[in-house]
Amino acid sequence: MKAMTLEARMRSLEYFHELRLLPGAWAVVRVDGRGFSRLTATGFEKPFDDRFAEYMRAVAVELLKDLQAIYAYQESDEVSVVVPPTWDLWDRELEKIVSISAAIAAATFTHATSRLAHFDSRLWMAPAVEDVIDYFRWRQADATRCALNGWCHWTLVKNGMSPGDATTKLHRKTFSHKNELLFQQGINFTNLPAWQRRGVGVYWESYQKEALDPHRNTAVTATRRRIKVNTELPIKGAYETFLRDLLLDPGKNGIRPCKTGSSVA
Numbered sequence: 001m002k003a004m005t006l007e008a009r010m011r012s013l014e015y016f017h018e019l020r021l022l023p024g025a026w027a028v029v030r031v032d033g034r035g036f037s038r039l040t041a042t043g044f045e046k047p048f049d050d051r052f053a054e055y056m057r058a059v060a061v062e063l064l065k066d067l068q069a070i071y072a073y074q075e076s077d078e079v080s081v082v083v084p085p086t087w088d089l090w091d092r093e094l095e096k097i098v099s100i101s102a103a104i105a106a107a108t109f110t111h112a113t114s115r116l117a118h119f120d121s122r123l124w125m126a127p128a129v130e131d132v133i134d135y136f137r138w139r140q141a142d143a144t145r146c147a148l149n150g151w152c153h154w155t156l157v158k159n160g161m162s163p164g165d166a167t168t169k170l171h172r173k174t175f176s177h178k179n180e181l182l183f184q185q186g187i188n189f190t191n192l193p194a195w196q197r198r199g200v201g202v203y204w205e206s207y208q209k210e211a212l213d214p215h216r217n218t219a220v221t222a223t224r225r226r227i228k229v230n231t232e233l234p235i236k237g238a239y240e241t242f243l244r245d246l247l248l249d250p251g252k253n254g255i256r257p258c259k260t261g262s263s264v265a
């Protein structure tokens with residue numbers, strides 16, 4: 001049998017390079033800060049820090065643009081970005097998607113903070129848009145759960161309890177128990193900023209802009225699009241409707257995935 005060329009043999013050992021997103025599947029890529037418990041231990045407010053949130057939103061914006069995605073959702077140290085079944089960037093190669101998304105997140109966060117940050121990245125796939133809606137309902141529920149837990153934990157610690165004792169006190173406690181605990185400390189969970197409890201959505205929106213028609217020298221109204229960073233996301237049925245509209249008809253009102261480098265007015 002004829003020996004493989006060195007080129008063919010080496011290429012064949014790039015074993016996972018053939019893996020691609022399944023045809024016709026929706027895909028979500030989720031990046032998550034690596035060891036961010038340590039990274040955020042000093043220099044950031046607990047449980048929530050406005051600057052940290054800004055940096056993570058910058059990560060979401062970059063991923064939305066670069067991956068030509070429909071929607072990016074950020075909570076805590078993670079960002080989920082959804083691409084439609086027709087998406088064909090990088091020939092749908094799995095290795096490209098996870099490595100480049102992690103690199104974009106790490107570069108954006110590091111550039112914003114001057115702290116060396118790494119992200120991991122993973123892929124989720126499903127055949128139906130309703131699965132994608134469930135995915136984002138799942139992440140939003142996680143945001144709410146983590147926000148309540150974080151607020152309880154750090155309120156107890158700020159009031160003198162050791163972190164270990166605070167963890168023990170909160171272990172296996174119900175949602176309403178934790179709400180009540182916070183309330184007794186003078187904090188009404190439902191009055192805390194929506195972005196902390198619900199996470200943040202990033203997507204394209206259209207808007208009308210006054211412009212000058214240089215040929216006729218008259219004022220005209222042009223439709224432009226820009227990135228919307230929504231810190232007041234709806235919840236439950238309203239969030240599902242919002243997502244369904246966005247996912248099924250991203251072209252409506254000019255909201256559509258953007259080619260990298262195209263103009264953002």
Ligand SMILES: Nc1nc2c(ncn2[C@@H]2O[C@H](COP(=O)(O)OP(=O)(O)OP(=O)(O)O)[C@@H](O)[C@H]2O)c(=O)[nH]1
Binds near residue numbers: 150
């Ligand atoms: N101080 C502060 N910490 C935050 C903020 N947002 C997220 N974090 C922290 O980021 C961490 C995210 O949790 P994880 O992703 O589970 O923990 P991790 O240390 O990053 O671990 P791996 O992801 O497994 O590498 C938690 O410790 C959060 O408290 C914030 O606004 N302020």
Ligand SMILES: [Mg+2]
Binds near residue numbers: 032033035037077
């Ligand atoms: Mg993390």
